[in-house]
Amino acid sequence: MKHLLSIDDLGSAGIDEVLALTDSFVEVSSRSIPKVPALRGKTVVSLFYEDSTRTRMSFETAAKRLSADTMTFSVGTSSVKKGESIRDTVQTIEAIGADAIVVRHRSSGVPAQVANWASAAVINAGDGWHEHPTQALLDTYTIQKRLGSLEGRHIAIIGDIKHSRVARSNIKAFHAMGASVTLVAPSTLLPPSLDGWPVEVSHDLDSTLPTVDVAYVLRMQRERMSEALVPTLREYTERFGLNSRRADLLSQTAIVMHPGPMNRGVEIDAAVADRANSVVVDQVRNGVPVRMAVLFLLLGSGSEMFGSIDSFASEMESVRV
Amino acid sequence: MAERERGITPPFGGVFYARTQVMSPDDMQRALWRMAHEVIERNQGVDNVVIIGLQTGGVPLAQLLAEDLQQIENVEIPVGSLDVAFYRDDIGLRPVLPEAVTDISFDLAGRVVVLVDDVLFTGRTIRAALDALTDFGRPRAVQLAVMVDRGHRELPIRPDYVGKNLPTRRDEAVDVGPQGVDLGEVRK
Secondary structure: OOOEOOHHHOHHHHHHHHHHHHHHHHHHHOOOOOOOOOOOOOEEEEEEOOOOOHHHHHHHHHHHHOOOEEEEEEHHHOHHHHOOOHHHHHHHHHHHOOOEEEEEEOOOOHHHHHHHHOOOEEEEEEEOOOEOHHHHHHHHHHHHHHHOOOOOOEEEEEOOOOOOHHHHHHHHHHHHOOOEEEEEOOHHHOOOOOOOOOEEEEOOHHHHHHHOOEEEEOOOOHHHOOOOOOOOHHHHHHHHOEOHHHHOOOOOOOEEEOOOOOOEOOOEOHHHHOOOOEOHHHHHHHHHHHHHHHHHHHHOOOHHHHOOHHHHHHHHHHHOO | OOEEEOOOOOOOOOEEEEEEEEEOHHHHHHHHHHHHHHHHHHHOOOOOEEEEEEOOOHHHHHHHHHHHHHHHHOOOOOEEEEOOHHHOOOEOOEOOOOOOOOEOOOOOOOOEEEEEEEEEOOOHHHHHHHHHHHOOOOOOEEEEEEEEEOOOOOOOOOOOEEEEEOOOOOOOEEEEEOOEEEEEEEEO
16 A cells, blocks of 8 residues: 555555554553654655644654654645645655655545655545545544444434545445444535445434444534535534433443534534543544554555555565564 | 464564474473573562563563562562564565554663563564663663574674574574474475
8 A cells, every 4th residue: 555545545454454553553652752763764744735733733743753754834834825736846845855745635636646746655634525534544443442343333424424524434434344324414414426325314313313332423614615505503503413412312332423623512512522422532632643553554564565464474585584 | 393374473474384393392481490590690589670572472481481480589570562563673674563562561760671582583673672662761771581592693682591592594483382492494
């Protein structure tokens, strides 16, 4: 695997691989000196064309804990202001020297295009409505740690599915790990077609909640809300917001998740976000070791030389130590 | 003789074919018992001694050595395990992945650390382990115990406690397990 552009690049075996490696990096992160020299001399560039706090900080922390050097590119202070194209920017970054480029852009497919141009490993940190694979990996890891396994679990993804790259990546990852997924949203916030999506659909949150192990609440993306898809936010909150009454419908063991940043009082009630069964903070905490695992797999494990981890054994004979 | 699948530990994949048994399980047990006494003699007891096994071959040996020490001295000895994958000097030259999660739940500052591994070969794993240990604190001393020293060092590293010195050819393979120590080769 050279790039991580989509959950499809990993498949269920690849997801397992990342999650197993994440355990090692959780241990590293728990040390008094949470740093290992694994990626010494490598450079990781974050190329963010869209605002982000947690994803960018999480990737940079991950790179630094692996002893990689980091460069940050933020649109506001760069030559993009002078009209530089993405292609020229990528060429510039490569000329300076980069081993991995972490890309976020508001248009779907930009990371894939960057991967065509760049010789560095490209990691998709969110592109338009398409995918956000590392978010799906950290969500999957968080669920696995809390519930043991995803096999046979029932997960509801609630809210603005249409504009959500998190939903698209998560549906793939949850399905690959053996969970069943129900989307709960008004019809206007669902994609026009769900052909081939391994999901059920419900428009009634109250009847779905008692049956789920995970209630995954999505952010109402007001910045992507140019068309009037919901009459008012208040009406949305009334029908699809996870308030305290609805949270009480969840089973004792069920957990509440949110990819952040939360609109408290819109899609999730402030009190629900802070309950004991809310794992929102765990999700953020797990983001760093999961991204360490992704960076290490792409840059340090040797998988870039050998195509896949599975072929290690056969390739190894020639490089006997 | 024994045929065993090799995992991703050196020499990485293939099947190990044993040619001769070098140590029986009893031999190993006696060697560990002797090494336990040497540890006590060298450190005048086991105050401050902690045992850390290297993943994966050193971990069961570390456990056995600690049990012997506890039986002789009648005190609890902290035991940990260390995976050195992230500290190897050949990252980027060959596939490197950790095999298990490191588990060192005690502070190393001021302790005497006895590192335990099954086979001492090039010394590169031990070099990585020494680097890793410094991230856990500053031990007073680090000592090295190995079941087999097979030679061919590439770094100035020597063991403090040795189960058996075993002259080998570079292309041979040594297998240490509950069934004893075997010398043989790895074939695809």
